[in-house]
Amino acid sequence: MAKKPQLAADTRPWRDPAAKPFVRIRHVTKKFGDVAAVNDLSLDIYKGELFCLLGGSGSGKSTLLRMLAGFESPTSGTIEIDGQDMSKVPPYNRPVNMMFQSYALFPHMNVWNNIAYGLKRDHMPKDEITARVQELLKLVKLEDYAARRPHQLSGGQRQRVALARALAKRPKLLLLDEPLGALDKKLREETQFELVKIQETLGVTFIVVTHDQEEAMSLATRIGVMNQGEIAMVGEPTEIYEFPNSRFVANFIGSANMVEGVVTEDEPDHVRIHSTELGTDIYVDHGVDCSPEQILWWAIRPEKVVLTRDRPAPQPGVPPDANMVKGYVEDIAYLGDMTVYQVRLDNGRYMRVTKTNALRGDPNAISWDETVWASWAGASGSVLTN
């Protein structure tokens, strides 16, 4: 569902150090009283991207979006859009439009007038407005609803009116604040798909704020994970999920089993970590920027752990005593597509393991109260130093 990279991997603009960013955020800080909602944040966003700002409530993602729209001005730092410094530009003169979380449709105007509002402010000729509104109504599939007032529409229809209104002036940059937050799950999935399609068709740069990681993963070309007013990590969805750069990101995106450990071997081609928390040694089959005796963390996604009834055979290249641990299945949650196992390790710690239910009604599936071995490959986990 995510926007497919249309360009070959090595020419993706954010991977090209010479590429000129469309939005440049430089050392932006926004303070409300003594509290910094956004703290010395720098970020580049490129033309045609669908960039997701992902974070919990209070992470500063909405404040950042409002600064891009011009509703808040940074306490310090600069924001450039398309090469132009925005600090002195009021919202009504910015080449930016926003789709509000509450949609903010004008209740006293019908759908047509809501969409035409921005065009009228630009004093566009009447027949051009008519043509443009007609085209937008078609784009969001609301041709028959032009005369309705917002309160006569369903949530999904309102969302589409809001999108059409935000797109009406053909902005170079569209800001979307929790665009799908108010929709139910099924509608959200359909709309996600449409949103990506519209973004691809029009070639507008989208910046989407969301707290829903699934939404961010499926929409975005890149995700910026925000935490306490700072960008914790920027990357493509796979990077964010598979190669988190910190404990916060590993925990925030998806679920992860995270343990503390001490480096016992630090070689260029592998690292060995002793973790009393896990009750075993962890063998990582690639070099890590760390030093012997360093305390660090290691995280592994539940789906990357394999459960077996018998002690698994040692994996090639992995020492026989590492990367496996004995446990006891204490709880099972059957989710249909997969099963979540809550495994209690011998030292009392719990490990979360998921298994795809590839076989229908598998009679041989591991069940409650069984003693199992959990094992993983040397490249499965992430070593986190902060």
Place this chain on the structure above:
Amino acid sequence: MTEVAPPPAPPPSGFLTWLRRLPSAVGISGRALVIAAPAAWLTLFFIVPLAVVFGISLATKQFGQPPYSNLMTTENGTVQLTLHLSNYIRVFTDPSGIYINAFLSSIRIAAISTVVAILIGYPMAYAIARAPDKWRNVLLMLVILPFWTSFLLRVYALSGFLRGEGVINNTLALFGIAPLTMMQTDFAVYVGIVYSYLPFFILPLYTNLVKLDPSLLEASADLGARPIRTFFSVTLPLSMPGVVAGAMLVFIPAIGEFVIPSLLGGPGTQMIGRILWDEFFAKTNWPRAAALAITMLVIVVIPIMLMQRAQNAVVEGRR
């Protein structure tokens, strides 16, 4: 999820049960009882007195106690109902035109005062609604504060400002400006009405404006509207119910205003309240006074109904 049914309540004692069932047994539902109280109040203190006034307006003046003729007379066993329309006819056809003029000037003064109240009150209500939270209650308090003093006193105090040797003229004299005649003019009446009724305009408008979703204003700005444009395209249309409610609260009492034209107005300020007073107390012509009162009621009710309809249209458009 199934809900566990609560255990059945123990059966109440015999008398209480009987008492509880009594109203429904004689055909009174709880709902009727709830409506009965305000209905009785309105009947007793509004409909009945209004009917009495209407009755008096159809009588003629006579000397004695009461100072009007009986509508119903019994003669030789025949009940006769005599309704005089002369009072109403006189209201509209009096050769001096005094009543018609009083109505027209009342409407004019009330209308102008309402417009002035809107022009002054709207920015005030807007400023209070947009003020920081900590200031808002203080500002509202300041708007309501004058109500803590008697209305009569405040109007008297105004005359202290407006009269020939008053505060304003004394201040002007310091700068060598000739004194202005303000007392006993229509101007003083406007000042009095606007000053007295401004809070009634501000409060309903404030409650409307404070509910206005700020994201609508942001959306308007985002779509390229400057603040002025946003005001006329978004804020003003959405605040119309508040403006209408506030304007009604100024216009309606202003039409019947008696104290302010009496204390501040001159002999030229003929408002219907004063005429009514004269008719009732000076001329003891109760039937004519009653006819004037009923006519005024009709004049006031029509704009109320029109405004209510306009307001409903706006409100229905919103929700």
